[in-house]
Amino acid sequence: MLNIPYIDEILYANLESKIYLGRIFIRAKIKMDELETQNIELQLLLQAIYLKYGYDFRNYAKASIKRRILHRLIKEKFSNISAMQHKLLYEVSFFERLLLDMSINVTEMFRDPSFYLALKKKVVPELKKYPFLKIWHAGCSTGEEVYSMAIILKEEGLYDRTQIYATDMNELALKKAKNGIFDISRLKQYTANYQKAGGLESFSDYYVADDKQVIMDKSLKKNILFSDHNLATDGVFGEMNLIMCRNVLIYFNRELQNRVFKLFFDSLCTDGFLCIGSKESIRFSESSDAFEDVVKNEKIYRRLGAATN
Amino acid sequence: MFEAIVIGASAGGLKALTSVLGALPSEFPLPIIIVQHLHPHSDSYLAHILDTKCQLKVKQADEKESIVAGIVYVAPPNYHLLVEEDRTFSLTCEEPVKFARPSVDVLFETAIYAYRNKLIGIILTGANNDGSQGVTKIKKMGGYVIVQAPTTAEADAMPQAAIAATQVDEILPINQIGPYLLQLINQSKNRANF
Numbered sequence: 001m002l003n004i005p006y007i008d009e010i011l012y013a014n015l016e017s018k019i020y021l022g023r024i025f026i027r028a029k030i031k032m033d034e035l036e037t038q039n040i041e042l043q044l045l046l047q048a049i050y051l052k053y054g055y056d057f058r059n060y061a062k063a064s065i066k067r068r069i070l071h072r073l074i075k076e077k078f079s080n081i082s083a084m085q086h087k088l089l090y091e092v093s094f095f096e097r098l099l100l101d102m103s104i105n106v107t108e109m110f111r112d113p114s115f116y117l118a119l120k121k122k123v124v125p126e127l128k129k130y131p132f133l134k135i136w137h138a139g140c141s142t143g144e145e146v147y148s149m150a151i152i153l154k155e156e157g158l159y160d161r162t163q164i165y166a167t168d169m170n171e172l173a174l175k176k177a178k179n180g181i182f183d184i185s186r187l188k189q190y191t192a193n194y195q196k197a198g199g200l201e202s203f204s205d206y207y208v209a210d211d212k213q214v215i216m217d218k219s220l221k222k223n224i225l226f227s228d229h230n231l232a233t234d235g236v237f238g239e240m241n242l243i244m245c246r247n248v249l250i251y252f253n254r255e256l257q258n259r260v261f262k263l264f265f266d267s268l269c270t271d272g273f274l275c276i277g278s279k280e281s282i283r284f285s286e287s288s289d290a291f292e293d294v295v296k297n298e299k300i301y302r303r304l305g306a307a308t309n
Numbered sequence: 310m311f312e313a314i315v316i317g318a319s320a321g322g323l324k325a326l327t328s329v330l331g332a333l334p335s336e337f338p339l340p341i342i343i344v345q346h347l348h349p350h351s352d353s354y355l356a357h358i359l360d361t362k363c364q365l366k367v368k369q370a371d372e373k374e375s376i377v378a379g380i381v382y383v384a385p386p387n388y389h390l391l392v393e394e395d396r397t398f399s400l401t402c403e404e405p406v407k408f409a410r411p412s413v414d415v416l417f418e419t420a421i422y423a424y425r426n427k428l429i430g431i432i433l434t435g436a437n438n439d440g441s442q443g444v445t446k447i448k449k450m451g452g453y454v455i456v457q458a459p460t461t462a463e464a465d466a467m468p469q470a471a472i473a474a475t476q477v478d479e480i481l482p483i484n485q486i487g488p489y490l491l492q493l494i495n496q497s498k499n500r501a502n503f
């Protein structure tokens with residue numbers, strides 16, 4: 001192994017290569033070792049977070065997590081991840097900052113309007129057959145998705161017989177969701193989304209606004225229960241007719257995705273619906289056979305009868 | 310020997326990409342991964358158009374998809390495209406970086422972790438400076454960087470920024486990038502067989 005760079009150096013130098021100069025190549029070798037070390041540090045850091053604070057990021061997709069952690073590292077001028085780990089273990093406030101870095105809460109009302117159109121067309125008629133409904137928003141972030149669903153349920157006459165559970169692991173996001181107050185700068189887009197999603201009324205019926213913020217109507221909140229739930233570590237808490245978990249699974253690796261699909265399977269009634277993000281798919285997971293497509297492009301699935309795994 | 314190519318393009322990118330990819334044969338030996346800045350709601354039309362215009366197979370990158378040689382992958386609009394070390398894709402919807410999502414810098418930076426010094430980065434036309442950090446990191450790692458000659462770019466800010474950011478390997482007119490890639494890869498292959 002050790003003399004490989006030298007062999008390459010001679011070869012490439014003889015060929016007058018513009019691609020590699022020997023010196024650069026050797027420097028690159030050293031850099032590679034640094035990257036290996038960094039990966040070890042990253043693993044240790046995630047382990048430390050789990051052991052000390054109980055948040056389990058160990059099975060998240062690595063590239064994004066790494067980017068986020070390095071972002072904090074540069075911002076607070078640490079020389080390496082190990083140095084950061086020390087602070088993490090001894091300063092809760094530092095962990096809280098890092099936790100905020102690691103959670104991506106980007107969301108909007110009626111995100112992907114075509115999804116909501118499909119939901120109204122293909123899922124709502126089925127939901128109308130039930131006398132009582134339970135809906136779970138897993139990874140609801142600051143709640144825009146939950147209020148969007150509440151509006152649809154209201155317009156379809158289903159709201160009063162529905163219990164909505166809105167969960168996230170990020171307590172700050174949940175708090176915002178509970179408040180139901182959003183920045184006015186987003187209003188134009190939300191209104192456009194509502195219309196594209198086939199909204200039946202005027203979007204302004206559902207909020208009051210001042211010059212800074214939009215406050216969602218209280219009546220939308222009546223049947224929503226906001227609570228803390230971590231998909232990586234927590235379990236089933238009820239039998240749902242519909243689970244919505246959009247743009248959360250993309251942050252997980254295959255293993256964790258499998259765990260969460262299994263959790264959703266166990267949390268759904270037979271024929272219950274599962275809605276995931278437009279760039280996510282159940283088709284390569286272990287639970288693939290346990291769900292059938294309802295609207296393929298919009299990633300709306302339905303749980304089949306007997307457990308298959 | 311190189312193992313992957315990453316390309317960043319913005320304003321005027323469609324024409325530039327067509328030119329580069331159009332010069333490559335269907336049995337091109339490396340995967341090519343592209344971030345082209347697009348309108349967030351533009352769907353998958355870019356992949357479709359490029360697919361009809363070049364011999365290589367072009368598709369939108371899927372979450373967790375394994376990266377395969379000879380296929381051109383395009384980032385979906387409104388998501389960042391990241392390369393994992395096991396050479397699969399991840400997507401994220403985190404905030405735009407330098408106003409861009411997908412971001413060229415994010416793709417390049419994560420591709421470096423997966424491909425180390427076996428990566429070729431290419432910056433094409435664009436009216437911002439996305440990608441300049443990415444090419445700097447590729448050079449630091451010992452990879453190879455090609456930039457479209459600003460005079461041949463519909464918008465020259467992005468190539469200019471890349472050239473200013475680091476010592477790039479080649480600055481080429483758009484119509485020479487494809488042929489140059491073929492030559493570069495054949496050279497490095499011959500060297501590996503030597």
Ligand SMILES: C[S@@+](CC[C@H](N)C(=O)[O-])C[C@H]1O[C@@H](n2cnc3c(N)ncnc32)[C@H](O)[C@@H]1O
Binds near residue numbers: 141169173229
């Ligand atoms: C990008 S947001 C998606 C919000 C919304 N579902 C949407 O599609 O607009 C991802 C959310 O998933 C949450 N999340 C990430 N990992 C989680 C976990 N292990 N358990 C519960 N929520 C998680 C984050 O806190 C964040 O609020």
